Amino acid sequence: MDERMKILITGGSGFIGSNFVHYLLDKYPDERLVVLDKLTYAGKLENLKDVMDKIIFIKGDICNAQDIAKAGKCDIIFNFAAETHVDRSIKSADVFVKTDVLGTYNLLEFARKNDIRRYIQISTDEVYGSTVKDSFHEDDLLDPSSPYSASKAGADLLVGAFFKTYNLPVLITRSSNNFGPYQYPEKLIPVLILKALHDKALPIYGNGLNVRDWIYVKDNCAGIDYVFRKGKTGEIYNIGAGNEKTNIEIANQILMELKISKNLIKYVKDRPGHDFRYSLNCEKIKNLGWSPQYKFEDALRYTVKWYTENDWWWKSIIFDNNDIFN
Numbered sequence: 001m002d003e004r005m006k007i008l009i010t011g012g013s014g015f016i017g018s019n020f021v022h023y024l025l026d027k028y029p030d031e032r033l034v035v036l037d038k039l040t041y042a043g044k045l046e047n048l049k050d051v052m053d054k055i056i057f058i059k060g061d062i063c064n065a066q067d068i069a070k071a072g073k074c075d076i077i078f079n080f081a082a083e084t085h086v087d088r089s090i091k092s093a094d095v096f097v098k099t100d101v102l103g104t105y106n107l108l109e110f111a112r113k114n115d116i117r118r119y120i121q122i123s124t125d126e127v128y129g130s131t132v133k134d135s136f137h138e139d140d141l142l143d144p145s146s147p148y149s150a151s152k153a154g155a156d157l158l159v160g161a162f163f164k165t166y167n168l169p170v171l172i173t174r175s176s177n178n179f180g181p182y183q184y185p186e187k188l189i190p191v192l193i194l195k196a197l198h199d200k201a202l203p204i205y206g207n208g209l210n211v212r213d214w215i216y217v218k219d220n221c222a223g224i225d226y227v228f229r230k231g232k233t234g235e236i237y238n239i240g241a242g243n244e245k246t247n248i249e250i251a252n253q254i255l256m257e258l259k260i261s262k263n264l265i266k267y268v269k270d271r272p273g274h275d276f277r278y279s280l281n282c283e284k285i286k287n288l289g290w291s292p293q294y295k296f297e298d299a300l301r302y303t304v305k306w307y308t309e310n311d312w313w314w315k316s317i318i319f320d321n322n323d324i325f326n
């Protein structure tokens with residue numbers, strides 16, 4: 001019998017999920033990884049192309065319990081699968097409620113029936129809503145603003161209920177805004193990099209002063225792994241690196257990295273319900289022994305370099321999706 005741990009990673013072809021698969025394979029080459037992903041517009045097999053021979057890949061939908069069952073008996077589940085783009089959720093929330101809430105419910109039921117050893121829900125700082133000057137703690141009230149963050153908050157509550165009702169060994173991570181390789185170019189940092197590379201205007205919502213707390217994706221992956229191995233079941237852990245930046249600062253830094261002196265910044269009409277500032281208190285995960293390893297400026301420089309050098313990855317996305325460049 002194979003004694004190695006079998007780990008199911010849902011949404012493992014997306015941005016953070018694929019970085020996490022790479023992280024686990026580098027750090028624990030002996031573990032068996034099963035990736036289950038619907039391959040929506042945001043999921044790309046190319047994100048895993050260098051490790052396909054080391055994992056089992058299942059094309060499947062977490063909204064469908066029969067697809068999840070194809071993974072067979074697993075020890076651990078990390079749920080990264082979600083619809084994730086706030087602007088899309090404002091246009092049409094239906095698929096967000098289905099995937100982020102119903103999909104999570106299906107996974108929890110699967111976990112419960114299969115005596116899973118640990119279930120880790122990947123959540124977001126957006127569930128807390130916005131704050132002008134404080135930093136959110138894990139036990140603060142949830143006050144989501146968008147259909148996306150409300151769906152993620154609903155999923156978090158279900159995960160908590162499965163702990164209380166069925167004693168399912170769950171953990172929740174809530175990270176701040178991630179950036180790094182393989183992020184779909186509809187999110188702020190890759191949009192700005194690719195627009196700048198194509199000499200197009202860099203769209204900035206409102207007055208550009210909204211603040212996000214940025215974390216390099218590899219630091220988040222290490223944090224998620226820490227929570228899985230050292231966290232206490234039933235608990236929630238914030239994961240942030242304390243890099244609070246306004247959107248305009250991010251745009252200027254990208255232009256500086258690319259040595260583009262021309263000011264391409266263009267202010268556009270603000271998003272409805274746009275949260276002003278996200279900020280996390282991360283003492284709890286730091287007490288487990290985790291701390292971020294990457295300096296923001298170095299990680300942003302590396303990310304700009306990655307997009308500049310990997311046009312094979314984004315060219316087909318731009319070709320298939322004119323919205324990104326209109």
Ligand SMILES: NC(=O)c1ccc[n+]([C@@H]2O[C@H](COP(=O)([O-])OP(=O)(O)OC[C@H]3O[C@@H](n4cnc5c(N)ncnc54)[C@H](O)[C@@H]3O)[C@@H](O)[C@H]2O)c1
Nearest residue numbers: 011013014015016038039040042043061062081082124178
């Ligand atoms: N990107 C961030 O800054 C950020 C910050 C905090 C939390 N998160 C959370 O981290 C997780 C991953 O985010 P991401 O940025 O990598 O997202 P992403 O949009 O890049 O990837 C999502 C992945 O989930 C898959 N997927 C979507 N619906 C599915 C379904 N019904 N069944 C199976 N697979 C499905 C997609 O194909 C894709 O591979 C999400 O749960 C998100 O809420 C993201």
